[in-house]
Amino acid sequence: MKTLKIAIQKSGRLNEKSVELLKNCGLNFENYKSSLISPVSNFPLEILFLRDDDIPEYVQDGIADLGIVGENVIRETEVKVSYLQRLGFGKCSLKIAVPNTNEIESLADLNGKSIATTYPVILGKFLKENNITADIRTISGSVEISPGLGLSDAICDLVSTGGTLKSNGLKPFADVMSSEAVLIGRAGSEDEDLVKELIQRIQSVLRAKETKYVVLNVLKDNLSAILALLPGVKSPSVIPLAEENWVAVHTVIPERDFWDRISQLKQAGAQGIVVMPIEKIIL
Ligand SMILES: Nc1ncnc2c1ncn2[C@@H]1O[C@H](COP(=O)(O)OP(=O)(O)OP(=O)(O)O)[C@@H](O)[C@H]1O
Ligand SMILES: O=P(O)(O)OC[C@H]1O[C@H](OP(=O)(O)OP(=O)(O)O)[C@H](O)[C@@H]1O
Numbered sequence: 001m002k003t004l005k006i007a008i009q010k011s012g013r014l015n016e017k018s019v020e021l022l023k024n025c026g027l028n029f030e031n032y033k034s035s036l037i038s039p040v041s042n043f044p045l046e047i048l049f050l051r052d053d054d055i056p057e058y059v060q061d062g063i064a065d066l067g068i069v070g071e072n073v074i075r076e077t078e079v080k081v082s083y084l085q086r087l088g089f090g091k092c093s094l095k096i097a098v099p100n101t102n103e104i105e106s107l108a109d110l111n112g113k114s115i116a117t118t119y120p121v122i123l124g125k126f127l128k129e130n131n132i133t134a135d136i137r138t139i140s141g142s143v144e145i146s147p148g149l150g151l152s153d154a155i156c157d158l159v160s161t162g163g164t165l166k167s168n169g170l171k172p173f174a175d176v177m178s179s180e181a182v183l184i185g186r187a188g189s190e191d192e193d194l195v196k197e198l199i200q201r202i203q204s205v206l207r208a209k210e211t212k213y214v215v216l217n218v219l220k221d222n223l224s225a226i227l228a229l230l231p232g233v234k235s236p237s238v239i240p241l242a243e244e245n246w247v248a249v250h251t252v253i254p255e256r257d258f259w260d261r262i263s264q265l266k267q268a269g270a271q272g273i274v275v276m277p278i279e280k281i282i283l
């Protein structure tokens with residue numbers, strides 16, 4: 001039987017969440033810090049631990065079948081791979097930022113200016129699309145200090161909390177792209193049975209993360225009002241209680257409007273509400 005290879009970041013922002021996702025899929029492996037490859041004992045899969053910049057090309061060239069990497073890196077390396085699943089972590093934006101004291105106010109003000117970045121390809125395309133001629137200074141890190149050192153007028157780098165920009169006296173100025181970690185595959189790999197199986201497992205973990213399992217008690221007289229508020233995977237389960245005229249309702253509730261839904265349920269007569277995390281939802 002074929003053994004798949006999946007490439008994930010060896011260390012850095014995406015390593016921990018990538019390992020956690022694969023472990024939550026029920027895959028057993030050692031998160032070796034010293035080794036670059038780790039076999040999975042209960043699925044035909046090997047995990048390659050790589051620098052994130054190398055992951056898209058490894059997948060494009062078929063050295064790895066799958067990879068977990070930020071969309072920003074995929075766009076920068078201009079590879080041809082299949083996007084298989086957005087993963088909901090590593091969320092950030094690539095932005096152009098300028099010193100707080102700078103008088104750059106519109107994109108056109110960037111004409112003739114210099115911009116330091118580790119993303120010359122994405123930035124180059126963005127400037128071209130906006131008819132801006134600027135000097136792109138490609139550096140390999142610590143981009144935020146370059147205006148302070150007199151190396152550039154502006155920067156283009158990843159931002160999430162904005163803390164790094166702030167502490168370097170910079171303000172965000174224009175959004176170039178937003179990004180999150182994605183599962184990518186070699187073109188055509190999405191048709192293979194093992195890849196389909198792994199995607200299904202990943203989706204069941206992601207689905208579970210977005211929902212909570214809820215059990216509540218309600219008087220039979222109030223049941224229809226409660227059911228009108230609940231979706232469930234198919235529909236809620238209703239189970240009689242030992243006490244007459246009462247039932248227990250079991251259901252799942254989306255995380256995003258969880259507290260609104262709970263207060264509506266309480267108003268409709270729900271009591272003894274118990275909320276539990278869900279490990280997996282398999283449709
Ligand atoms: N501040 C941030 N918040 C959220 N996600 C981020 C942030 N910065 C980067 N990312 C995402 O995490 C990915 C990895 O970031 P990291 O800083 O670990 O990369 P790196 O230093 O290039 O690592 P490597 O050593 O693997 O080359 C980025 O490509 C991006 O998709
Ligand atoms: O908006 P913030 O929350 O401050 O995050 C932004 C910072 O995060 C990333 O670097 P990281 O910390 O991953 O270090 P690196 O430059 O060594 O990759 C990015 O390059 C920014 O410097």
Ligand SMILES: [Mg+2]
Pocket residue numbers: 051052053
């Ligand atoms: Mg890198």
